[in-house]
Amino acid sequence: MSASAKTASSSASTVTVSIDPTGFVKLGTQLPTLANILAQAIDELGLPLSETQQRTLLLYLDQLLLWNKAYNLTAITHPEEALIKHVIDCLAIIPHLPPGSLLDIGTGAGLPAVIVAICQPERACTALDSNQKKIRFIRQISSELGLTNMQPIASRIEAHDASYDVVTSRAFASLIDFVEVAQPRLADHGRLCAMKxxxxxxxxxxxxxxxxxxxxxxxDVPRLHDSRHLIEMSDKNV
Structure with missing residues (x-):
């Protein structure tokens, strides 16, 4: 399908949702527009997310932008761009993630760990990063959003010794480097999932x-015109 055809298709299937504005600080008057963009993306991705989960995703975005300067979380400061390039980008991997406990290496602001935790409350998610400030942000936002399935850990991956069914990363430039550091943390029959x-x-x-x-x-990330892939790997020797 061409880009213009996709745009026409998206416009024809507009999804609207009403989000209670209480508690939002940075999104302000843009909240209704952002809520509709998110709802449409969720519909296109076929994700079974409730309005409560959609509101939680938007609250995460709001807090990400609110605390950005204090914690140096993202270079993207425009709300709609951040919604697409951070939240919706991470949502696109969820239909493809294998089941089980998840470790997100170099999680930064919690991408994709926090997004996965919001969308899949039954999954235990661990957000790992050596940056203490970013982990403090994840700990704070997890508490505020009631993410009881999220465990933020400030550590280098080499010093972490638990094992997980799924190990993700959105930060590694080299797939080979990711495999090298992630393999020791992978449970038997687990999967490495690299966002590239x-x-x-x-x-x-x-x-x-x-x-x-x-x-x-x-x-196929809704509203994002850049190339995106998920690389799923399983150890042939297990």
Whole structure:
């Protein structure tokens, strides 16, 4: 489908939702527009999210922008751009995530860990980052949003010793580097799930395919025109 056809299709299937503005600080008058953009994206992705969960996602965005300067959370400060490039971008991986406990390495502001925790309250999520300030933000926002399934940990991955069914990352530039640090934290029969822009290069695949079963999933992120992929890997030796 062409970009223009996608736009026409999206416009024809507008989804609207009314969000209680109580508690929002930064989104202000933009809240209704942002709520409708989010609702439409959720509909396009086929995610079964309640209005309460949608409100929680928007509250997370609001707090992300509110505390951005204090915690140095993101270079994106425009609310609609942040909604698309952070929240909706992370939502796009949820239909493809294997089940089980999740570790997000180099989580930063909690992307995708917090988004997954909001959308899948039955999943235990651990957000790991060596940056103490960012982990303090995640701890604060998890408490405010009632995310009882979220565990923020300030640590380098090399010093962390638990194992998980799913290990994610949105921050690693090199797929090979991600595999090297994530593999020791992977439970038997677990999956590594790396969020990437472009698909892996032939060189990356050749370096990993002897030991890893690799699945490249092309993501269609609503309203985002950049390339996005989820790379799912399982250890052939397990």
């Amino acid at each position: 822009g472009k698909a892996p290069t032939d060189e990356e695949l050749q370096a990993l395919e002897a030991e890893w079963q690799i699945k490249t999933i092309k993501l």
